[in-house]
Amino acid sequence: MTTEAQILEAARRLNKVTFKTPHSPHRGVSELAAGFSPSETVSLESLICSIRDRDTRSSQGKISILESAKEIVRQLESPDGRAMELLMSFSIVPTLKIAMDMGVFKMLAIRSRITASEIAHQAKAEEEFVVRIMRVLVSIGVVTILSVRTYGSTRLSDFFTVPANAAGICVVNDQALRAVSRFSEYAAAHSYHNPTNTLTGPFQFALNTFESWFSWLSTRPHEAANFNLFMTGFRNSKPAWPMQFPAESIIFSGIPSSQDSSVTVVDVGGGFGHDLSLFAEKSTRKPGRLVCQDQESVIATVPSELAAGIEFVAHDFFREQPVRGARAYLLKHICHDWPHALALSILKNIKVAMEPGYSKILIMDLVMPEGKVPLAAASLDVAMMTGFSGAEREEKLWMELVDDAGLSVRKIWKGQDGDGLLEVVLEEDKDDITTKPRLTIAG
Numbered sequence: 001m002t003t004e005a006q007i008l009e010a011a012r013r014l015n016k017v018t019f020k021t022p023h024s025p026h027r028g029v030s031e032l033a034a035g036f037s038p039s040e041t042v043s044l045e046s047l048i049c050s051i052r053d054r055d056t057r058s059s060q061g062k063i064s065i066l067e068s069a070k071e072i073v074r075q076l077e078s079p080d081g082r083a084m085e086l087l088m089s090f091s092i093v094p095t096l097k098i099a100m101d102m103g104v105f106k107m108l109a110i111r112s113r114i115t116a117s118e119i120a121h122q123a124k125a126e127e128e129f130v131v132r133i134m135r136v137l138v139s140i141g142v143v144t145i146l147s148v149r150t151y152g153s154t155r156l157s158d159f160f161t162v163p164a165n166a167a168g169i170c171v172v173n174d175q176a177l178r179a180v181s182r183f184s185e186y187a188a189a190h191s192y193h194n195p196t197n198t199l200t201g202p203f204q205f206a207l208n209t210f211e212s213w214f215s216w217l218s219t220r221p222h223e224a225a226n227f228n229l230f231m232t233g234f235r236n237s238k239p240a241w242p243m244q245f246p247a248e249s250i251i252f253s254g255i256p257s258s259q260d261s262s263v264t265v266v267d268v269g270g271g272f273g274h275d276l277s278l279f280a281e282k283s284t285r286k287p288g289r290l291v292c293q294d295q296e297s298v299i300a301t302v303p304s305e306l307a308a309g310i311e312f313v314a315h316d317f318f319r320e321q322p323v324r325g326a327r328a329y330l331l332k333h334i335c336h337d338w339p340h341a342l343a344l345s346i347l348k349n350i351k352v353a354m355e356p357g358y359s360k361i362l363i364m365d366l367v368m369p370e371g372k373v374p375l376a377a378a379s380l381d382v383a384m385m386t387g388f389s390g391a392e393r394e395e396k397l398w399m400e401l402v403d404d405a406g407l408s409v410r411k412i413w414k415g416q417d418g419d420g421l422l423e424v425v426l427e428e429d430k431d432d433i434t435t436k437p438r439l440t441i442a443g
């Protein structure tokens with residue numbers, strides 16, 4: 001039984017829910033499932049009932065329970081209580097950063113329970129200060145409190161011991177929060193229009209600079225190391241991209257394995273090559289040549305343990321793509337960093353290198369649903385706007401972008417939580433793509 005059917009069934013039993021159109025009782029429930037609020041609120045009782053019979057083991061069952069549980073919480077909490085909680089959430093990221101810097105998450109991973117005085121001793125901190133920081137972490141469920149001033153680990157505190165996730169705290173605390181710090185002032189001064197210039201956006205306004213975030217990073221090794229490390233594990237709560245999308249069939253379909261020596265994938269702006277490593281790891285056949293391109297400053301710091309099997313090349317994606325006729329050019333979390341005109345330039349610079357009838361561009365980014373999206377996705381869009389004058393795009397904006405580049409979207413693959421993969425081909429290849437492998441690396 002589907003989620004909608006379960007909610008509806010529970011509603012019928014309780015006879016508590018009336019939907020706007022009496023002749024189409026599914027209406028309110030399907031609006032909810034599509035990310036739109038039903039015209040009339042689904043009652044608390046029916047929401048609670050609807051959870052009862054759901055499968056607690058399947059991921060779909062868990063997602064639907066979580067959605068209903070969130071709606072139950074929303075109905076139970078008072079607006080003033082919730083408003084206060086929202087306003088006071090300013091403390092969360094700095095508190096996480098301080099706890100991480102004091103080594104709390106690592107201590108908890110080793111000991112699983114630890115007292116404030118032990119934390120204070122190990123971190124050379126004042127115990128009363130530790131207690132105040134831990135209070136916030138307990139309230140948001142990052143750690144538990146087992147008895148007075150004694151704390152326990154959770155799955156979240158363990159999560160923040162993973163270096164890429166810890167780097168995420170640093171990037172948000174030291175970089176994204178700074179970029180957003182004068183956002184409302186910036187927005188008012190720009191009459192509430194989307195920023196379109198990467199050198200005069202909210203980031204530059206807040207930091208009093210004319211440097212782009214990426215150029216700012218290129219001269220700050222500590223911040224850059226955190227940024228690049230965060231990217232290697234970004235969203236690692238989700239399945240790896242070659243599992244979320246049928247990467248192998250999109251890339252290999254129709255290519256005989258004898259052509260394994262040609263360039264299969266060029267990861268444009270690929271950071272440390274982590275997405276190519278995942279592709280090679282999940283691939284059931286030899287992946288062929290994999291090329292990772294990024295800025296010189298990033299390529300120079302690729303950790304050697306990540307470099308196996310990948311060719312790393314410094315390349316500015318605002319210049320013509322030197323690898324001609326690769327099967328796939330991957331743009332993962334690239335276009336969202338740039339406003340339309342610059343995202344267009346990135347696409348056009350790849351287009352000239354594409355082999356008609358063979359090459360594809362794989363754009364991986366959020367495809368923003370038009371209804372309700374999770375806070376993480378909505379906030380990521382704000383991070384793109386404030387940090388880079390970029391944007392998370394809805395389907396129609398993606399179509400416009402690809403169309404303006406003189407390319408065609410062959411298919412949009414939908415993944416988890418709004419993740420999307422756009423399979424983009426040359427205009428003339430829209431309906432059919434044959435396999436005519438070529439390999440050249442110019443320059």
Ligand SMILES: C[S@@+](CC[C@H](N)C(=O)[O-])C[C@H]1O[C@@H](n2cnc3c(N)ncnc32)[C@H](O)[C@@H]1O
Nearest residue numbers: 214231269270271294295298315316317332333
């Ligand atoms: C948001 S990160 C995405 C990294 C990776 N594709 C991923 O999904 O994890 C954007 C990447 O673009 C790179 N980048 C920024 N400007 C660039 C440029 N002009 N040429 C090449 N790479 C660039 C950054 O160094 C960074 O690695």
